[in-house]
């Protein structure tokens with residue numbers, strides 16, 4: 001089975017892209033299952049169930065980073081999709097800018113909107129650098145020049161395949177579908193691509209006092225020289 | 232790659248009916264207008280050209296370059312893209328300075344000497360705007376007219392693209408007659424989406440859109456071309472009035488009467 005992991009900032013167009021993709025893949029006779037991992041609200045499962053009559057679920061990560069939640073639940077989800085005889089499409093919340101949900105052997109898609117700031121590609125770390133393809137949506141809302149400069153900013157952040165789309169009208173989606181059709185099947189055991197930089201600290205266990213002097217474990221002062229490239 | 236010809240193979244209108252015009256061939260040097268009421272699909276048609284539609288847009292049209300399916304690298308590498316599309320947008324969302332935007336764009340389009348290219352773009356753009364563009368200002372601070380002027384200049388100069396698509400440049404608050412004069416100095420394929428008779432009547436031919444479909448292709452007659460020249464003269468008069476009012480002058484009835492008496496207009 002194929003595993004498609006789709007991440008991207010809120011409202012970047014992940015669902016819109018995946019609906020266009022699902023419509024085309026189902027028409028070609030592929031079977032699909034859909035899982036949304038979000039923090040505290042999502043309705044995409046209903047949307048995919050109603051529109052395509054495919055098995056669809058959601059899970060809320062609550063107090064966990066959604067990409068950490070994904071590591072925990074994805075094993076079960078893959079079994080579930082396998083029982084359904086379907087490829088699995090996972091849409092994640094993409095809120096944690098340190099972690100990335102991509103799995104070795106899965107097809108990692110990051111969805112970015114052309115309307116976001118020019119520096120976005122430099123801000124989102126592993127969500128972009130560990131993906132296999134970047135899909136740039138909302139190209140109908142910007143000029144060609146801006147679209148090309150946005151592409152340059154992605155390429156400056158990482159060497160990655162970039163596809164541009166007007167996801168509302170389904171323009172540019174066929175190329176993504178061809179890329180998905182070429183993706184390999186995942187093999188067990190599933191392994192996360194990057195190591196998420198998270199540490200258990202006194203804040204994690206509930207200490208709320210502000211100021212590094214009150215904490216121990218992983219500490220950071222204002223003048224720390226921080227550098228983090230997202231993998 | 233040398234571009235000689237662009238072909239539009241007709242698809243379907245919004246209602247699913249086959250387009251009446253099933254093929255349009257554009258040769259190097261051609262000037263084409265796309266006309267039709269608001270919502271008739273003019274923008275969708277040039278977007279199809281700009282994105283090298285391959286039956287993968289709502290219209291199911293196909294675009295051929297030199298009679299063959301375009302290379303995928305046209306879409307993946309802006310430096311190889313032979314098309315520059317000036318969209319209907321009159322604003323930028325980019326939170327960077329004009330100088331850094333143009334420099335990045337020149338880099339990705341691999342235009343030789345970047346500083347010279349950027350200077351040429353600004354020079355071109357500033358001939359179309361009222362107030363000159365300041366390179367230190369953010370793209371988002373440019374006025375609607377300045378934005379369009381910059382986009383036109385960028386498209387014409389940066390990649391030296393052989394095919395230029397322009398969506399309603401008359402709505403940009405720029406000096407259109409001047410823009411047309413400057414554009415015609417370049418040997419390219421020009422496609423204008425337009426409601427303006429000056430542009431339409433000076434084109435080689437026009438496509439009439441209706442309901443999302445290409446309804447008709449009309450070659451401009453010599454008679455129409457003569458009318459076009461007069462309309463342009465008329466427009467120069469109106470532009471002159473506009474400039475004078477803009478700079479704070481008063482209009483006089485006797486001057487206006489003198490214009491109306493000019494016999495060449497009738």
Ligand SMILES: Nc1nc2c(ncn2[C@@H]2O[C@H](COP(=O)(O)OP(=O)(O)OP(=O)(O)O)[C@@H](O)[C@H]2O)c(=O)[nH]1
Nearest residue numbers: 010011012013014015016137138139165166167168
């Ligand atoms: N104009 C335009 N709008 C788009 C495009 N893609 C998505 N949208 C719109 O952007 C909004 C957000 O799209 P979604 O697909 O829900 O975004 P998402 O990434 O799934 O959002 P969350 O899951 O809530 O984080 C919707 O209103 C879409 O209709 C596009 O290519 N062009």
Ligand SMILES: Nc1ncnc2c1ncn2[C@@H]1O[C@H](COP(=O)(O)OP(=O)(O)OP(=O)(O)O)[C@@H](O)[C@H]1O
Nearest residue numbers: 243244245268269270271272273274275289290443
């Ligand atoms: N052949 C087609 N099939 C399906 N949808 C179409 C087709 N042509 C146009 N449309 C859709 O119709 C809508 C209006 O078209 P478009 O924006 O191209 O009109 P326009 O002529 O440029 O209008 P305006 O003069 O207001 O700019 C758009 O949403 C477009 O995607």
Ligand SMILES: [Mg+2]
Nearest residue numbers: 014015044091
């Ligand atoms: Mg969504």
Ligand SMILES: [Mg+2]
Nearest residue numbers: 273274275319
């Ligand atoms: Mg339009």
Ligand SMILES: [Zn+2]
Nearest residue numbers: 065067096099
């Ligand atoms: Zn995280």
Ligand SMILES: [Zn+2]
Nearest residue numbers: 199201203204
């Ligand atoms: Zn912690």
